[in-house]
Amino acid sequence: MEIAALIVAAGRGTRAGADLPKQWRRVAGATVAQHSVAAFRGHPRVTRCLLVIHPDDEALARKIEGVELVHGGATRDASVRAGLEALTGHAPDQVLIHDVARPMVSADVINGVIDALVTSPGAAPALPVTDALWHGADGVVTGTQSREGLFRAQTPQGFHFEPILAAHRAYTGGAADDVEVARMAGLDVAITMGDENNLKITTPGDFARADRLIRDKAKELAMDIRMGNGFDVHAFEDGDHVILCGVRIPHDRALKGHSDADVGMHALTDAIYGALAEGDIGQHFPPSDPQWKGAESHIFLRHAVELVASHGFRLSNADVTLICEHPKIGPHADAMRAELAKIMGLDVDRVSVKATTSERLGFTGRSEGIASLASATLIKD
Ligand code: MG
Numbered sequence: 610m611e612i613a614a615l616i617v618a619a620g621r622g623t624r625a626g627a628d629l630p631k632q633w634r635r636v637a638g639a640t641v642a643q644h645s646v647a648a649f650r651g652h653p654r655v656t657r658c659l660l661v662i663h664p665d666d667e668a669l670a671r672k673i674e675g676v677e678l679v680h681g682g683a684t685r686d687a688s689v690r691a692g693l694e695a696l697t698g699h700a701p702d703q704v705l706i707h708d709v710a711r712p713m714v715s716a717d718v719i720n721g722v723i724d725a726l727v728t729s730p731g732a733a734p735a736l737p738v739t740d741a742l743w744h745g746a747d748g749v750v751t752g753t754q755s756r757e758g759l760f761r762a763q764t765p766q767g768f769h770f771e772p773i774l775a776a777h778r779a780y781t782g783g784a785a786d787d788v789e790v791a792r793m794a795g796l797d798v799a800i801t802m803g804d805e806n807n808l809k810i811t812t813p814g815d816f817a818r819a820d821r822l823i824r825d826k827a828k829e830l831a832m833d834i835r836m837g838n839g840f841d842v843h844a845f846e847d848g849d850h851v852i853l854c855g856v857r858i859p860h861d862r863a864l865k866g867h868s869d870a871d872v873g874m875h876a877l878t879d880a881i882y883g884a885l886a887e888g889d890i891g892q893h894f895p896p897s898d899p900q901w902k903g904a905e906s907h908i909f910l911r912h913a914v915e916l917v918a919s920h921g922f923r924l925s926n927a928d929v930t931l932i933c934e935h936p937k938i939g940p941h942a943d944a945m946r947a948e949l950a951k952i953m954g955l956d957v958d959r960v961s962v963k964a965t966t967s968e969r970l971g972f973t974g975r976s977e978g979i980a981s982l983a984s985a986t987l988i989k990d
Pocket residue numbers: 841842843866870871872875
């Protein structure tokens with residue numbers, strides 16, 4: 610399926626202030642035209658992108674990568690027609706005609722139009738009118754208008770290519786948009802879901818709003834936060850110390866395990882693997898492998914931390930809870946935090962170790978072993 614985007618940018622509109630046509634003014638670090646082109650170029654279903662420009666804007670338009678340029682005409686209709694004619698060489702199946710002044714068009718709005726074209730020769734996004742409508746003259750309300758069945762039209766307006774080309778060739782001019790041209794030719798146009806943020810930049814104030822919206826969206830897209838949790842249990846056996854979160858604590862029992870049985874560090878390591886969706890400690894260090902017998906658990910934690918970096922993330926914080934009646938954790942908690950922080954390369958104020966009992970209930974309550982819970986948060990760098 611070939612889907613072309615035809616972005617109409619030939620207008621000279623300077624209503625939005627300044628002496629440059631609004632599509633060449635900068636907003637959130639790029640021109641309005643660049644943002645509009647990026648919305649379609651970045652869309653996985655759009656295969657080709659055409660920008661219809663005024664000949665005077667050629668130098669500005671050449672700075673935009675990945676878009677074909679076509680010179681438009683004196684009116685919007687003429688510009689769309691020029692764009693459609695330019696596409697006839699390798700005619701697409703569908704064309705999405707978009708006003709350049711709507712730089713915040715979302716992938717969802719574009720998808721809605723493309724999906725509707727499966728069953729309709731035309732489709733366009735719109736929002737129902739919710740404000741009351743008046744007629745007015747000389748600053749006075751002269752009448753009211755029902756808003757029933759009224760919509761605010763947006764773009765892109767999508768069509769099967771051949772019918773809209775024929776419709777434009779037959780049209781004599783003066784249409785507000787391509788839906789009007791299509792309907793004059795007898796084509797049905799489905800209404801798809803519009804978006805309040807698919808704003809058409811018209812007034813000077815629209816630039817400030819667009820700037821804020823585009824920057825917020827960029828931040829949102831860049832923000833990739835992952836969270837994982839881990840749980841582990843080790844039983845007591847004979848011995849004289851335990852190792853918890855890398856700290857050796859004298860005790861009248863030891864923890865049983867293939868490695869050093871550091872239940873806290875194991876839960877934390879699993880939390881990190883979990884945040885990365887990278888399995889668990891047993892998959893990376895199989896207990897059946899003799900080389901991990903008696904291994905110090907910082908090997909496992911370091912491996913998980915290295916994996917964080919190789920996935921392009923950084924650790925933000927970690928929180929470990931140890932569940933046991935004895936030994937008492939409180940006196941050792943700060944040493945544990947410091948040890949974990951050192952291994953993970955984190956500031957100690959991003960590492961928490963705390964403890965609880967299970968009120969003498971269950972296996973931890975009967976002092977048969979120690980359980981640990983942990984969670985870790987990763988942020989995409
Ligand atoms: Mg374990």
